[in-house]
Amino acid sequence: MTAVITRPEALLYDGVEWDYDKIKRVYDAIEHIALKEMGLDVYPNQIEVITAEQMLDAYSSIGMPLMYKHWSFGKHFARDEMMYRKGYRGLAYEIVINSSPCISYIMEENTMTMQTLVIAHAAFGHNHFFKNNQLFQQWTDAQGILDYLEFAKTYITHCEERYGHAAVERVLDAAHALMSQGVHKYPKKRSDLRTEQRRERERQEYQDQTFNDLWRTVPKPAAGQRPAKSVSERKKLLGLPEENILYFLEKKAPRLEHWQREILRIVRHISQYFYPQKQTKVMNEGCATYVHYQIMSRLHETGQISEGAFLEFLHSHTSVVFQPEFDDKRFSGINPYALGFAMMQDIARIAETPTDEDRQWFPDLAGRGDGMAAVREAWANFRDESFVLQYLSPHLMRKLKLFSVRDDAEDPYLLVDHIHNERGYRDIRKKLARQYDLGYLEPDIQIVDVDLAGDRKLILQHRVTNGVLLDESDAKAVLRHIANLWGYEVQLIEVSAISEAILKEHAVTAPSGVGVV
Amino acid sequence: MNIIDRRLNPQGKSLANRQRFLRRAKEQVVKAVRDASGKRGIQDIENGEKVTIAAGGVREPSFHRASQGGVRDYVVPGNKEYVEGDTIQRPDGGGGGRGSEGSADGEGEDEFRFVLSRDEFLDIFLEDLELPDLVKQKVKQSEAHSLTRAGYSVSGSPANLNLVRTMRNSLSRRIALKRPKRDEIRELEEMLREAEEAGEDAAQIQALREQLEHIVLRSRRIPFIDPIDVRYNRFESVPKPIAQAVMFCLMDVSGSMTEHMKDLAKRFFMLLYLFLRRRYRSVDIVFIRHTHEAKEVDEETFFYSTETGGTVVSTALEEMQKVVQERYPDSEWNIYAAQASDGDNMSSDNAKSATLLRDVILPMCQYFAYIEVAAEHNMGLSALGRETELWRTYKQVQSPERPLAMRRVRSRREIFPVFRELFAREKAGA
Numbered sequence: 001m002t003a004v005i006t007r008p009e010a011l012l013y014d015g016v017e018w019d020y021d022k023i024k025r026v027y028d029a030i031e032h033i034a035l036k037e038m039g040l041d042v043y044p045n046q047i048e049v050i051t052a053e054q055m056l057d058a059y060s061s062i063g064m065p066l067m068y069k070h071w072s073f074g075k076h077f078a079r080d081e082m083m084y085r086k087g088y089r090g091l092a093y094e095i096v097i098n099s100s101p102c103i104s105y106i107m108e109e110n111t112m113t114m115q116t117l118v119i120a121h122a123a124f125g126h127n128h129f130f131k132n133n134q135l136f137q138q139w140t141d142a143q144g145i146l147d148y149l150e151f152a153k154t155y156i157t158h159c160e161e162r163y164g165h166a167a168v169e170r171v172l173d174a175a176h177a178l179m180s181q182g183v184h185k186y187p188k189k190r191s192d193l194r195t196e197q198r199r200e201r202e203r204q205e206y207q208d209q210t211f212n213d214l215w216r217t218v219p220k221p222a223a224g225q226r227p228a229k230s231v232s233e234r235k236k237l238l239g240l241p242e243e244n245i246l247y248f249l250e251k252k253a254p255r256l257e258h259w260q261r262e263i264l265r266i267v268r269h270i271s272q273y274f275y276p277q278k279q280t281k282v283m284n285e286g287c288a289t290y291v292h293y294q295i296m297s298r299l300h301e302t303g304q305i306s307e308g309a310f311l312e313f314l315h316s317h318t319s320v321v322f323q324p325e326f327d328d329k330r331f332s333g334i335n336p337y338a339l340g341f342a343m344m345q346d347i348a349r350i351a352e353t354p355t356d357e358d359r360q361w362f363p364d365l366a367g368r369g370d371g372m373a374a375v376r377e378a379w380a381n382f383r384d385e386s387f388v389l390q391y392l393s394p395h396l397m398r399k400l401k402l403f404s405v406r407d408d409a410e411d412p413y414l415l416v417d418h419i420h421n422e423r424g425y426r427d428i429r430k431k432l433a434r435q436y437d438l439g440y441l442e443p444d445i446q447i448v449d450v451d452l453a454g455d456r457k458l459i460l461q462h463r464v465t466n467g468v469l470l471d472e473s474d475a476k477a478v479l480r481h482i483a484n485l486w487g488y489e490v491q492l493i494e495v496s497a498i499s500e501a502i503l504k505e506h507a508v509t510a511p512s513g514v515g516v517v
Numbered sequence: 518m519n520i521i522d523r524r525l526n527p528q529g530k531s532l533a534n535r536q537r538f539l540r541r542a543k544e545q546v547v548k549a550v551r552d553a554s555g556k557r558g559i560q561d562i563e564n565g566e567k568v569t570i571a572a573g574g575v576r577e578p579s580f581h582r583a584s585q586g587g588v589r590d591y592v593v594p595g596n597k598e599y600v601e602g603d604t605i606q607r608p609d610g611g612g613g614g615r616g617s618e619g620s621a622d623g624e625g626e627d628e629f630r631f632v633l634s635r636d637e638f639l640d641i642f643l644e645d646l647e648l649p650d651l652v653k654q655k656v657k658q659s660e661a662h663s664l665t666r667a668g669y670s671v672s673g674s675p676a677n678l679n680l681v682r683t684m685r686n687s688l689s690r691r692i693a694l695k696r697p698k699r700d701e702i703r704e705l706e707e708m709l710r711e712a713e714e715a716g717e718d719a720a721q722i723q724a725l726r727e728q729l730e731h732i733v734l735r736s737r738r739i740p741f742i743d744p745i746d747v748r749y750n751r752f753e754s755v756p757k758p759i760a761q762a763v764m765f766c767l768m769d770v771s772g773s774m775t776e777h778m779k780d781l782a783k784r785f786f787m788l789l790y791l792f793l794r795r796r797y798r799s800v801d802i803v804f805i806r807h808t809h810e811a812k813e814v815d816e817e818t819f820f821y822s823t824e825t826g827g828t829v830v831s832t833a834l835e836e837m838q839k840v841v842q843e844r845y846p847d848s849e850w851n852i853y854a855a856q857a858s859d860g861d862n863m864s865s866d867n868a869k870s871a872t873l874l875r876d877v878i879l880p881m882c883q884y885f886a887y888i889e890v891a892a893e894h895n896m897g898l899s900a901l902g903r904e905t906e907l908w909r910t911y912k913q914v915q916s917p918e919r920p921l922a923m924r925r926v927r928s929r930r931e932i933f934p935v936f937r938e939l940f941a942r943e944k945a946g947a
Contacts, residue, residue, distance in 0.1 A: 027518050046519040057531045072577050074538030077531040090909060101519070108524055112897075123518075177578050294583045325595020335592065403596040412942065413604035419596055432592040443580055462580075470580060470588030477578035481779065 006197025007231075012304045013296050016111040023047070025114045027123075033298050034124040038290070042127040042423060043142060047119065054296055055095070055107055056080050062274070066101065066149040070172050079269075096122035098130040098277070099452075100142040103127070117316065120295040122329075132380045135276040139211040146195030151197045152266045152275040159259050171260050174481035175267035177245060180442055182246030182264075182271040196269065200262060207258060234452055248270070254456070255487035264485070265277035271317075279383040279438055286340015286378050289321060292322040323400065331348065334435075339400075340370065342479050343387070346396045347375050357394055364517070375436040384436035392429045394420070404431045441471060456488040462495040469504055486512065538675050595600075631635050636720050636736040653740025669829050686746035696739040697732040706875040726770045738750035761800040762883075763845045765854035767833045770806045772825040773859050778890040785888055788936045789855050801850075803840055811836035830862045830907060834873040847881040853888045854878070860905025875914045879921055887911055887923040888935065 012029055013022040027047070033041045052361070059069035060077035106115055130136050141148075148191065160168045160302035161219040175182070234242070242248040248255070250264040275286065300310040323338035324330040336491040348371030350358045365374060378391060403419040418424030418431075426482070434440050444463045451457040460482075464469055475492060483490040487510065494504040545856055669682055671926070710727045766786045768779070786802075795798045804819035808826030811833040837854065845852060862870065879885055889908060904912075908923065915921050924935040 022663075027520075033520070044518075046521065048521045048523045050523045050526075054526070060531055060534070069533045069537060071537035071541045071575070072533030074531060074536065075542075075575055075577075077535055078538060105523075157647040165537075178580075180579060309616065321596055325597075326593035327595065331593075331595075334592070338840060400594040401596040402588055402592055402594055403599055404592045407591065407607075408589070409586045416599040416601060416603040416605065417590065417600055419599060419603075426602065428592055431590050434590075435592060440708055443582055445580055463565045464587075468589065471583040474578040475580060477576070478580050479649065481578075509822075 002503075006088065007298055008305050011306055012299070013112045013309075014306065016113070018110070018112040018115050020196060022112055023115060023119070025415065026112075027119055029299060030116070030120050030124060031294055034120075034128075034293050036289070037298065038291070039376060040124055040128040040504060041131055042102065043099075043131050044122060045123045045127065045497050046101040046103045048103060048105050050105050051108055052084075056084065056096050058105060063097065064149055065097065066146065066153055068153045068172075068486045069160075070176070071169070072176060093440070094118040094122045094373070095256045095475075096126045097145075098126075098136065098140055098142055098273075099145050102127040102130065102142075111312065112306070113312045114316065116299070116305065116309070117292055117296060117313055117435045121288045124289035124295065126284060129284050129287040129293065129379055132376070133383075134381055135278070135280060135383050140273050141193045141277045144196075148193035148197060148269065151200075152270070155200075155266065156263065159227035159263065163259065169287055170484060173263050174485050174504075176245050177478045177481045179267060179271045182244060182268040183275045184244055184247070184272065185275075185295075185439065193269065196265075198259050200265075204258070232451070236447065238450060238452075240450070243444070243446045244268075245445070245447060245460075247483070249485045252450075253486050256485065260307060260485075276383075279385070279436075280512070282336040282340040282343075282384045282436060283379065283382065283387050284340075285337045286344050287340075287375075289317075289337050289341040290344035290375065293317060325401070329501055334432075342376075343391055345370065346389055346393055347378055349395075350374075350393060355395070361393060385433045385438075387432040388436060391505045392432060393455070394417060394425045397425055397428055402428050402432065404428050422488060445492075456486075458482065458488065459492065460492040462492060462494040464494050464503055465497050467496075467503075470506075475506055476508065479506055486509050537886070538575065542914065545575065549832065553680070566916060568711065574673055595682060628780055631916040636800065639900060644886050645736050646835060664757060665755040667751050667753035667755075670751040671745075677749040677752075679748045679750045682748040683742065685829045686748065686795060687742045690746060691739065694739050695735075696741075697736045698826045701758065702729070702732055702736065705732065744787055759802070760797045761849065761850040762853060763803060763841075764793055765803045765840070765852070766788060766819065767854060767856040767858075767872060768804075768806050768819065769808075769830070769833075769858035769861070770822070770824060771808050771828040771859075771861065773828075773861055774890075775892065778857075779820055781886070781890045781929065781932060784929060784932050784935060786855060786891050786927065788932065789853065790888070792936075793853060801845070802940050803837075803838070805833050805836050807833035807836070815943055818868040828858075828861045830858070831866050831873055834870060834878055838873070838877050853884050853886075854882055855888065857888050857890055859891045860907045862906045862910065865908060867906055869905070871914050874911065874921070879914070882920055884920045884922070887921065889923070889925045890928045891925060 012026050026491070027045075030443060034042070039425055056077055058065065060080055061073045067073065090184045094107075096104045102123065104118065104127075106118050110118065130140075130142065136142075156168060158171075237250070246264050246268045248256070250261045250268065253261075256264075296305070296310065296313050299305045300307075305313075321335070321338045321341045323335045328339075347365070350362055350366050351368050351371040351374040354362070354366035368374065378387060397420040403422055403424070404417040406417045418427040420428065444465070446461055446463075447458060448461045449459040460479075470492075479490050479492055489510045490508045492506040493502055494506075495502050532731055581694075669679055705725065705728060709722065709729055741836065764786075767783075768774070768778075768782055790802060791798065804814050804816055804817075806814055806819055806822075806824075808824060809829045809832065810826075813836060814822075832887050833856070841847060841850075841852060874885075888909075889905065911921065911923055915923065926932055926935050
């Protein structure tokens with residue numbers, strides 16, 4: 001049959017220039033495919049056109065449209081801008097924010113095809129993932145985040161006016177250093193950021209109302225009369241051990257002022273907001289890439305975009321999912337886009353056209369038909385670690401030629417542990433999964449005790465696995481930050497997770513300024 | 518779906534962040550500049566350079582595992598030949614088999630590089646040293662005055678008459694007042710003559726004659742050049758920096774001069790060079806080092822050679838005298854000298870040095886600075902707790918009318934204050 005594949009009159013757009021009409025038309029076409037054919041479920045979309053400079057702005061402030069001011073964002077801006085100007089790095093084509101409505105930024109410099117790709121990728125791919133993945137559902141408050149950031153920004157500006165830049169900066173520096181130690185890893189209560197904001201106001205009002213200077217003059221019980229508490233009682237009282245260091249300091253640090261606690265709280269909330277994103281890089285990008293690939297292919301099949309546009313898309317798509325091999329100069333770890341996309345495709349393949357091997361490995365999945373449904377299910381229920389553990393197939397391991405290497409500092413050589421063969425599949429899958437397990441990636445550091453009867457020394461413990469200690473100079477710098485917040489001496493003990501033997505100790509003395517952070 | 522154009526939103530949202538960052542980085546830049554200036558030669562100091570600031574003050578530390586040590590597993594793609602149990606040579610410098618494990622944010626910390634222009638570099642260098650004040654004080658003394666054209670004046674000597682400007686004024690005045698041109702008069706005379714010859718109508722001739730009379734009168738009333746047209750060139754006497762200077766760096770390199778002392782001396786010379794450089798179009802530097810004999814050398818040898826020997830200060834002064842006679846006549850050059858020494862001298866040489874300094878060197882110098890460098894913990898006196906030989910010798914020579922200054926320096930941070938003291942001669946009450 002020689003039917004014309006592209007019917008020019010049905011093209012959504014022609015040429016590279018974009019305008020609002022074309023974007024609207026493309027959006028509707030994509031929406032139709034995404035919702036009706038692929039069964040995606042998304043937050044309402046808001047697409048914002050921005051310039052290159054605004055794009056730099058946006059991703060120097062960790063991708064958020066509103067952010068309080070801090071020098072580190074300026075630093076990232078300076079770095080990104082230099083890289084961009086010198087042409088070492090292109091700009092991201094898009095940024096998408098996990099909020100409702102879901103905001104996607106598109107750059108004015110993009111061609112129409114790129115805008116189409118970005119809408120498919122961000123406004124439908126990421127958006128669907130944000131809305132449906134259980135981690136995000138459990139942890140983030142898409143409705144509240146923008147308002148909360150607005151509140152955070154004003155609050156911190158307020159503090160700067162009231163207490164000075166330097167004072168606020170010190171707290172923020174310390175809080176940023178502890179950001180990855182500032183999340184609750186096990187869900188307790190879903191955080192609602194609007195309530196947060198309201199409660200902050202209430203706390204402030206309550207404090208203002210109940211402030212009574214007389215309390216200061218109440219005589220203190222003479223020393224020695226205080227009943228000595230047992231260690232376990234004390235720990236229970238302080239809620240120790242505690243791995244959320246920011247939380248502990250916010251609640252228990254004796255010398256912090258109200259506003260300082262509030263800043264810690266803000267940074268903690270933001271950190272918590274990003275925690276699911278950190279755990280789902282592969283899945284999130286894989287989902288968005290798979291969605292845009294499906295949508296673009298579909299647009300092409302139905303003759304809504306031209307051959308040229310499709311080729312332009314393929315060019316950009318393949319460079320995004322390119323995975324250099326380990327001995328390639330360009331290799332810098334596993335590309336989350338490449339792995340994610342490959343796994344999504346693999347899942348659909350197993351569901352639709354499984355081999356015998358697949359049937360053996362994935363008895364529930366193999367041959368059940370509807371690949372899209374299988375992929376959607378994966379998106380909803382996993383995070384990177386469990387996703388890899390569940391879905392990485394021998395087929396894909398062979399395709400990527402994955403192998404695992406053991407690097408033991410004691411040995412002069414690296415050892416090839418397992419390769420992509422019968423004996424290696426399970427092990428490689430387990431190790432790759434662990435590579436995405438934040439609980440394993442991030443050092444296990446907890447506050448274990450406070451010497452309340454003595455000099456109020458705060459004691460932290462790092463449980464060392466596989467003999468990998470903390471980076472010393474950074475650890476020291478972070479301890480200094482903790483000491484600034486805590487107000488007294490801080491000690492970090494690195495103990496072996498197996499033998500409990502003490503491997504190393506770091507200590508930082510109390511900051512000199514009393515009561516001042 | 519909403520589509521919003523944000524391009525018109527205020528740009529530069531990151532400005533406040535960038536400013537915060539720069540404020541933070543400033544300290545580091547200043548430090549880097551100071552470090553960099555310690556490493557470079559005196560004459561290079563004026564070139565701008567890439568200043569690398571250590572991650573230090575702009576680093577964002579976090580708890581993360583060290584990059585070395587322990588047991589790690591990586592899963593990497595692209596196996597071609599390996600089978601289980603193979604060993605791989607450890608790749609150097611973290612390339613190759615290094616996986617994505619590492620700091621939590623997965624981002625390495627580069628050092629920041631700022632490229633400072635010459636002026637920025639100097640600004641920071643000098644800001645650190647608070648030099649600008651000093652320049653102001655010194656500019657006054659160092660300038661010769663010369664006359665420079667400075668527009669026009671209505672009075673002046675005939676020699677300064679500006680003909681062009683005067684004629685232009687005259688012309689515009691004549692045009693404005695409608696002074697008849699010579700051609701017009703001639704033409705009218707011609708017409709009158711023709712009319713008379715042709716024997717025209719008397720009334721017409723009369724009219725022409727009156728007309729002629731009128732314009733002749735007019736041209737007489739409106740002079741060709743009026744005193745108000747006259748302009749003279751005006752000259753102003755303008756202070757002008759003297760074009761060239763030479764700086765003599767004299768240094769004792771006898772065994773008793775330690776690296777620390779030489780470093781102090783170098784920094785002092787560097788400041789002096791910078792200072793002169795800002796005032797003169799060209800500054801020459803002559804390095805003279807001496808032990809028991811003196812030699813003119815290049816900068817490298819001056820600061821870094823390890824020759825040693827006894828100390829005879831007068832040899833250096835003699836060498837300087839010789840160089841001045843050969844190459845730098847003091848009528849054309851401003852001569853500056855700085856001498857750095859630990860103060861040791863052969864006792865027998867003291868008298869000779871003093872005489873040389875007093876009678877030969879000081880008269881031809883704009884300024885002669887003697888800095889005595891000492892070990893950091895030394896109190897500035899000799900081992901015996903007395904003033905050094907050289908100090909005592911020079912002190913005899915020192916008098917308010919002689920351009921000689923003497924100071925002791927023990928540590929880097931004293932260099933600038935001392936330098937300033939030395940050159941703030943007016944304040945010091947010379």
